[in-house]
Amino acid sequence: MKFRRHGTSGTRSTGLSGLVSFAREVTRGNPWMLTVGGFAVAFLAGYVVAVLFLFPAPIFASEKSVPRVVGMDTENARASLESAGLAAGEVETVPHPTAGRGEVVWQDPPAGVEVPERTAVLLSVSAGPPRVPVPDLAGYDVTLARALLEAAGLQVGGVENTQAPLPRNVVIVTRPPAGTTLAPEAEVTLVVSLGAPTITVPDLRGLELDAARIALEHAGLRVGTYFARASTTGVPGTVIEQNPAGGTLTASETAVNLILARRGVY
Numbered sequence: 701m702k703f704r705r706h707g708t709s710g711t712r713s714t715g716l717s718g719l720v721s722f723a724r725e726v727t728r729g730n731p732w733m734l735t736v737g738g739f740a741v742a743f744l745a746g747y748v749v750a751v752l753f754l755f756p757a758p759i760f761a762s763e764k765s766v767p768r769v770v771g772m773d774t775e776n777a778r779a780s781l782e783s784a785g786l787a788a789g790e791v792e793t794v795p796h797p798t799a800g801r802g803e804v805v806w807q808d809p810p811a812g813v814e815v816p817e818r819t820a821v822l823l824s825v826s827a828g829p830p831r832v833p834v835p836d837l838a839g840y841d842v843t844l845a846r847a848l849l850e851a852a853g854l855q856v857g858g859v860e861n862t863q864a865p866l867p868r869n870v871v872i873v874t875r876p877p878a879g880t881t882l883a884p885e886a887e888v889t890l891v892v893s894l895g896a897p898t899i900t901v902p903d904l905r906g907l908e909l910d911a912a913r914i915a916l917e918h919a920g921l922r923v924g925t926y927f928a929r930a931s932t933t934g935v936p937g938t939v940i941e942q943n944p945a946g947g948t949l950t951a952s953e954t955a956v957n958l959i960l961a962r963r964g965v966y
Contacts, residue, residue, distance in 0.1 A: 777804045792824045796827070804825055832886070837871045838872060854884075865896045869892060900949060901954075904958065906935070929960070930961075
């Protein structure tokens with residue numbers, strides 16, 4: 701392309717030197733135009749130097765489509781963004797009720813948006829489900845303690861009974877202990893009082909199973925587990941051992957385990 705002046709013949713170069721010469725001719729004899737033209741030429745020259753030498757870059761950056769990285773782990777998300785000509789920006793860690801730890805749950809800009817090359821995509825990464833602290837249930841009735849535990853987002857995994865100087869059916873402690881943080885719906889064991897050991901366990905040795913059961917029920921106790929074992933001294937079907945032993949103090953409704961005699965070596 702060439703510039704042609706009206707009223708004169710010939711053409712002039714459009715290079716930087718040509719522009720400078722053209723500016724000189726336009727501003728010749730006009731001091732104001734000389735000042736404006738000089739400023740314009742200086743600005744143009746500085747811009748050309750900056751673009752070509754100091755900051756070489758295309759005038760219009762190429763556009764890239766943001767890939768979907770939600771659901772990926774952090775490393776794969778970074779690799780996907782870099783392969784698309786983009787970059788992973790700030791990574792924010794947030795709790796999430798279902799996503800596993802380290803999984804991308806949000807991105808900004810979202811997938812499918814056209815952005816300039818090397819744009820940083822912000823990522824929100826799951827820290828896993830929120831943790832639930834075990835409430836302090838000591839001193840509560842077991843029924844109320846169960847309701848409080850479930851209201852906190854946990855479950856009763858089991859109930860263990862033990863003698864304690866507390867009223868019957870009152871929670872003594874939990875396993876794990878109060879204040880421990882667990883995943884939602886995790887199980888907690890309640891350790892519950894059987895009451896103070898005020899009942900004397902009767903001596904059941906020599907009694908048959910039904911007679912031993914009746915004796916325990918009259919004492920406010922109950923039969924626990926029982927099985928037969930070979931014995932050369934005991935009468936078959938009668939109690940030869942018990943736990944707790946006869947004469948021991950225990951709490952109401954305590955289970956007494958029995959071993960019955962049977963004939964034979966095995």
